[in-house]
C-alpha cells in the first residue's frame with residue numbers, strides 16, 4: 521500500500537527531479553528506505569516551495585517595478601510644456617528613482633532649440649542640461665557604439681556629471697532615439713554601487729528612454745507651433761496676439777499686487793518714404809534692425825511686440841510712468857543711431873515717435889481689467905499722435 525502511494529508521489533516528482541530518485545531503491549520493501557524516501561520527498565517539496573516563493577516574490581517585485589515605471593512614463597507623457605517636461609526629467613525623476621545624479625544631453629544643431637526656448641521661456645537654468653551640436657561628445661562617453669549602458673566603472677562615471685562625479689557609484693546611460701536618429705542621452709547616476717550593474721535587466725530603462733525621447737520631440741514640436749502663432753516672423757518680436765494676452769495677464773498681476781504698469785507705442789517716422797524711395801525689402805530690413813536693437817534695452821520681463829505695420833509696442837510690467845519715459849527716451853535715441861544699409865550699400869537712419877502710458881493703483885484710475893487695458897492703449901495712442909503732431913522723433917505722454 522505504502523509502496524503504491526510512494527510510487528505515485530515519486531512519479532509526480534520524477535518529471536521535476538528525476539536524477540534524485542532511483543528505481544532500484546523504490547523496489548526495495550525495506551521500511552528505513554521508505555522513510556528516507558519520504559524525508560527526501562519532503563525536502564524536495566520544501567525546496568520547490570521555496571523556489572516557488574522566490575519566483576512569486578520576484579514576479580511581484582517586477583510587477584511593482586513595472587507599475588512604478590508606467591506611472592513615471594505617464595507623468596512624462598502628461599507634461600504640458602517643454603519647460604515642465606525638462607523639470608520633470610531633471611528634478612522629479614531624480615527624486616522618484618532616488619538617484620544621486622541626472623544629466624540630460626540634447627542634440628541641438630544650429631542652436632535652433634535653444635533660440636526657440638529662450639524666446640519663449642528666457643533662459644532655462646539647469647546645470648545638468650546640455651545642448652550639443654552633434655553626436656560626437658556622446659560617442660566619446662559611450663565608446664562609439666551608442667547603446668544602453670549600465671556600468672560601475674569609475675573611469676566612465678568620472679567622465680560624467682561635470683565636477684560632481686564622486687557622488688555616483690554606478691550609472692545607466694540611456695541613449696534617446698527617434699526612429700534611427702539619436703536626439704540625445706540621459707544619464708542616471710546612483711550612489712549605490714550595485715544599482716546599475718551590467719547584468720541588470722534593462723528593458724524598463726530602455727522603455728523609459730523611448731518614452732522620454734517621444735516626449736521631448738513632441739513637446740518641442742508643440743513649442744514650435746505655439747511660437748509660430750505668437751511671434752512676428754519678420755522681426756521675431758512678439759506679435760499683436762501675444763501682446764494682448766500678456767497685457768491681460770500683467771494687468772491682473774498689477775491689480776493683485778497693486779503695482780504700476782506702463783506701455784509704450786512706437787511709430788516709425790515717415791516710413792512710407794523709406795519704402796517708396798528705397799524699396800519695400802529695405803523697409804523690411806529697417807523693421808528687423810529696429811526690433812533687434814530695442815530688445816537688448818529691455819528687461820527679461822518686458823515685452824516687445826510688433827503691433828502692426830511700422831508700429832511696435834513695449835509692455836513694461838512693474839514700471840511707473842517716470843521710469844517708462846526714461847526707457848522710451850533710451851529707445852528713441854537708440855533707434856535714431858541705428859545704421860541701416862540700403863540695397864546700394866549706403867547707410868541711412870530712421871527716427872521714431874513714442875507715446876507712453878501708465879497705470880497705477882489710484883482712486884482716479886480705472887480699476888477693472890478691461891478699463892485698465894483700454895486706458896493704457898488709448899493714452900499711449902493719443903501720446904504717439906501728439907508726438908507726431910509736435911515734430912516726430914520724440915517721446916510724449918498724456919497726463920490724466
Ligand SMILES: Nc1nc2c(ncn2[C@@H]2O[C@H](COP(=O)(O)OP(=O)(O)OP(=O)(O)O)[C@@H](O)[C@H]2O)c(=O)[nH]1
Nearest residue numbers: 787788789790791792793795800801803804829830
Ligand atoms: N516694408 C514694410 N513696410 C510696411 C510694412 N507694414 C507697413 N508698412 C508701410 O509703412 C508705411 C506707413 O505709412 P504711414 O502710415 O503713412 O506713416 P509714415 O509714412 O510712417 O508717416 P508718419 O507715421 O506720419 O511719420 C506704409 O507705407 C506701409 O506700406 C511692412 O511689413 N514692411
